[in-house]
Amino acid sequence: MPTEGDLADDGGGHAVKGKLLTGNAAAASAARLARVDYIPAYPITPQTEIIETIADWVREGTMDAKFVQLESEHSMMTAAGTASLAGARVFTATSSQGLLYAMEMLYNVSGWRAPMVLVNVSRALAAPIVLEPDHNDVLAARDSGFIQLHSETCQEVADMVLLAYRVAEDSRVMLPAIVNLDGFYLSFTRERVVLPDQKGVDSFLPPYQPPHPLRASQPVAKGTAVMEGFVYSYFKYNMHAAAVRAKKVFSEAARDYKELFGRDYGPVEGYRLDDAEYVIVMSNSFTTLGRQAVNRMRERGVPAGLLKLRMVRPFPTEEVVALLKGRKAAAVFDQNLSPGSGGILFPEVAASMYHVRDRPQTILPVVGGLGGKQLTSDEMTSIFEEMIAVNSGSKPLAPMFLMRSEEMAKVKRAVALAEGGS
Amino acid sequence: MMLRVRFHGRGGQGAKTASRILGDAAFNDGYYSQDFPIYGAERRGAPVAAFTRFSDGEITERGFIFSPDIVGVMDDSLIDDPLANPFAGLRKGGCAVVNTTKRSDALLADRKDATIIAVDLTGMALKMLGKAVLSSGIAAAVARVAGIGESQFLAAVAEELREVGLSEEMVRKNVELAMAVYGQLAPLELRTEELPTKLELVPLAVVVSGEGMEDVTRTGNSAVRHTGNWRTFKPVIDYEKCTDCMICYAYCPESAMSVREDGRVAIDYDNCKGCMICLTECPLRAISQTMEGGTR
Numbered sequence A: 001m002p003t004e005g006d007l008a009d010d011g012g013g014h015a016v017k018g019k020l021l022t023g024n025a026a027a028a029s030a031a032r033l034a035r036v037d038y039i040p041a042y043p044i045t046p047q048t049e050i051i052e053t054i055a056d057w058v059r060e061g062t063m064d065a066k067f068v069q070l071e072s073e074h075s076m077m078t079a080a081g082t083a084s085l086a087g088a089r090v091f092t093a094t095s096s097q098g099l100l101y102a103m104e105m106l107y108n109v110s111g112w113r114a115p116m117v118l119v120n121v122s123r124a125l126a127a128p129i130v131l132e133p134d135h136n137d138v139l140a141a142r143d144s145g146f147i148q149l150h151s152e153t154c155q156e157v158a159d160m161v162l163l164a165y166r167v168a169e170d171s172r173v174m175l176p177a178i179v180n181l182d183g184f185y186l187s188f189t190r191e192r193v194v195l196p197d198q199k200g201v202d203s204f205l206p207p208y209q210p211p212h213p214l215r216a217s218q219p220v221a222k223g224t225a226v227m228e229g230f231v232y233s234y235f236k237y238n239m240h241a242a243a244v245r246a247k248k249v250f251s252e253a254a255r256d257y258k259e260l261f262g263r264d265y266g267p268v269e270g271y272r273l274d275d276a277e278y279v280i281v282m283s284n285s286f287t288t289l290g291r292q293a294v295n296r297m298r299e300r301g302v303p304a305g306l307l308k309l310r311m312v313r314p315f316p317t318e319e320v321v322a323l324l325k326g327r328k329a330a331a332v333f334d335q336n337l338s339p340g341s342g343g344i345l346f347p348e349v350a351a352s353m354y355h356v357r358d359r360p361q362t363i364l365p366v367v368g369g370l371g372g373k374q375l376t377s378d379e380m381t382s383i384f385e386e387m388i389a390v391n392s393g394s395k396p397l398a399p400m401f402l403m404r405s406e407e408m409a410k411v412k413r414a415v416a417l418a419e420g421g422s
Numbered sequence B: 001m002m003l004r005v006r007f008h009g010r011g012g013q014g015a016k017t018a019s020r021i022l023g024d025a026a027f028n029d030g031y032y033s034q035d036f037p038i039y040g041a042e043r044r045g046a047p048v049a050a051f052t053r054f055s056d057g058e059i060t061e062r063g064f065i066f067s068p069d070i071v072g073v074m075d076d077s078l079i080d081d082p083l084a085n086p087f088a089g090l091r092k093g094g095c096a097v098v099n100t101t102k103r104s105d106a107l108l109a110d111r112k113d114a115t116i117i118a119v120d121l122t123g124m125a126l127k128m129l130g131k132a133v134l135s136s137g138i139a140a141a142v143a144r145v146a147g148i149g150e151s152q153f154l155a156a157v158a159e160e161l162r163e164v165g166l167s168e169e170m171v172r173k174n175v176e177l178a179m180a181v182y183g184q185l186a187p188l189e190l191r192t193e194e195l196p197t198k199l200e201l202v203p204l205a206v207v208v209s210g211e212g213m214e215d216v217t218r219t220g221n222s223a224v225r226h227t228g229n230w231r232t233f234k235p236v237i238d239y240e241k242c243t244d245c246m247i248c249y250a251y252c253p254e255s256a257m258s259v260r261e262d263g264r265v266a267i268d269y270d271n272c273k274g275c276m277i278c279l280t281e282c283p284l285r286a287i288s289q290t291m292e293g294g295t296r
């Protein structure tokens, strides 16, 4: 087992506490701190570093767990779910196409009420192929019954993995959880992370006690054929209720977490919201760019603010309502696209606000950052400018799909080259 | 105070390692720091970029650096590569460190508002390491210009190079090289200012102009996307030995072997990626390899 010293290393002697870790290393470190028992794995860019790191630790004996590479993500998820039912604390990770390949099993694992934790390293879905992130992968699992926690920083990745176990394994929840982090922008980005100490984690996350573990001598039925819609409905409604309860359980767990480690997490997070009239709603690593845009607008005297969705399932409706009501305008930044509809989170935010009397007059849908498309700070502030223009009536409301002219010129050049021009 | 550094190199030259060395060095020196590489699925030789930010307060930025204070260019053949565009957005009052044998005033004539520093890192690396590994050299140049402390920096070189699995001897040689580069330069008082930018968003209707879908129908067009500049090594046919048996022609995965009018095999250097499969397969050992030109 790792010594407390090496895990709690605060960079001894450094002026800045913590150490530089990639998002992937933060995820692996948190799995080790959670003392997981079993890691079924299958590699895919940009997740691979997580399972390579864990495989190394298991091999060198600094992590006391069983690591197995399966032959696909589908088998990986099956192994994860069944091991979790047997009472193991299970960790695994995937990305993009891997998550889709595992998709059939996600619904099974949640239906079995197996509280394992899956880290998804977001990468846009093929075709066409790209390695960089957007959230169509993780949001394809939106309806699977997994709790979803999305991270903005490498620090949050580590903290969310630990919180995810506490919530998932709570007897009031008993659902699996996904912790999402963006490929490249977190997975390969090193930044300061303060890892919690092992003793603290042990008290925050005691060993998993399955209520009805699969044991050879003690049969228990899980995920059986029910053959009747009303029985099926009964089970699904129970899952829904458990997922809804997960928000309260998360808040309780977050309170304990703050007491132990000092970092405070809610299902959502507001940034400069106090007097904000124009609010951008977003999630994941590009939220950092959103914060910069808020600061730039504030420098120009515009009361701008940001609402970050940390918890995407259950959807934090009450928190969204509380923080958006009374604002002049909001924009929902979706780093995903449902062709034929638009961003996936926009309708969820808009639906949350529909029955609220003093809802923002304008809720602007914005799609951007697909396939990891880089966003300049001007591009981010243009979202606020659009919100203001639409809200003041000087422009009609139309969804924004971000693309800069110089990017479009590059697309045109590439197409011309492919078509035989020069 | 925050400094933003953008490294440009080719896959295999060590841009990512350089960004991490600098990230560690700044962290060791008491700064908040963040580093991040960006690369596609391409292999060695393709243009890559890596980034380091460091600051005396929490860093509230991430991802691509559009307006760097310092750029480190590891290969001067990237200067004219429109995909790399290494000086793009370099701030007024900023600094570019270029690995080159050219003179600094020949490099970026139209940017009198920035400091250009030319260092022959490849030459130094060949002399001191015996190979053109550039990560510690370019990191040393940037760290010195940025005013990062020497001991913290050298510790970072050793730390990172051990992490990528270099032998103790190579680590020691790299530290010596880093010291030499560091000692050659002086810290700069950087007072930088972002270049003015103008945002022009393209509306969706323009992005998707026309109806239907975008299919590329021209055949054989992969040859027009030149991948020859990905090469680190270049295969050269010795026509005295070659019997035109065509084995290399059959094995080349890029179809970069062709037959000349006179019936001899020839390499299409616009597209050869330098994988050296031809060299391995030639039964007569008629293909040899040379290092690519430029700074590689």
Ligand code: SF4
Residues within 6 Å of the ligand: B237, B241, B242, B243, B244, B245, B246, B247, B248, B249, B265, B281, B282, B283, B284, B285, B286, B287
């Ligand atoms: S394999 Fe060697 S001998 Fe045969 S054609 Fe190629 S270069 Fe010439």
Ligand code: SF4
Residues within 6 Å of the ligand: B235, B251, B252, B253, B254, B255, B256, B257, B267, B271, B272, B273, B274, B275, B276, B277, B278, B279
């Ligand atoms: S090195 Fe040889 S086999 Fe490889 S791409 Fe070039 S010509 Fe083809």
